[in-house]
Amino acid sequence: MLIATWNVNSIRTRLSQIIDWINQTNPDIICLQETKVIDESFPVEPFKKIGYSVEVFGQKSYNGVAIISKIKPKNVKKGFYGCKDSNQNFEIFLDQKRLISADINGIKIINVYVPNGSSLESSKFQYKINWLNCLASFLDEQEKKGELICLLGDFNIAPSNLDIHDPKKYEGGIMASEIERNALNNVLGKRLLDSFRIFEQNTGHWSWWDYRNNAFELNKGWRIDHIYISKELSSKLKSCVIDSSPRGNLRPSDHVPVMIDLNLNEINVDFFEDEDDFFEI
16 A cells, blocks of 8 residues: 655645646555645545545645545544643644544554744744644554554654754754654654654655755755654555655645555455545545
8 A cells, every 4th residue: 555745835736746646656545735725625626536535624825734545534533633631732723734634444644744843943933842742642542542553744853864964054953953853752652663764774865855045956955754654564564765756847846755655465445436435534
């Protein structure tokens, strides 16, 4: 089963590129971030025409996440809705649409767009850390249920210096600070593994290049888009790849897709057979 994540930086701007990539790659599930459109305006039909269902959680001009899937999703949840923790105030995160989850083929798919944080001195930075702490609590609840988890998306954090083209230049700064890395490690705990690092231990592999200063042409990138899986799924993992080719498109997203291939022996795929099924939850 192929599962992909891609921050597309506007679904309407990048729609044809996304459809082309799906037709070439044929993922079973693709999770999108920064869709930047309200739910009612999301372009559902182009995905339905090529055999995919669409679950969205969006807002105008900012943020927004979506799960595009060949396989019928169940138990679709939007945001931290229903999560209870006396130490966390989840309501403060309702306005920003950054998390959508669903059960697909026995796996809890959790698609996230982690706040950027702007700078360590910004109030947005504390929002980012608080958001990550709430994500950790959210995952605690899933773990209590015995869920197999695939947590993926744009995390806006380079987990280590290996994930930055010039770590000395950005040391201690946004997306590279110890505070952010510790918060991410708290999210992962001992339950989730970085799919990419199971296969590749070296530096030089990026998923995001700034639009400025010819960053892509000079290969000055960061690895901030990740797919984390439950340890129990690691034996099923065949590969994890970063596809940098879409970054060379005309008017590309500044991010590129990351994809894993899971070898699930018993796949109970419930494909959509008629139009009404596309709207069942």
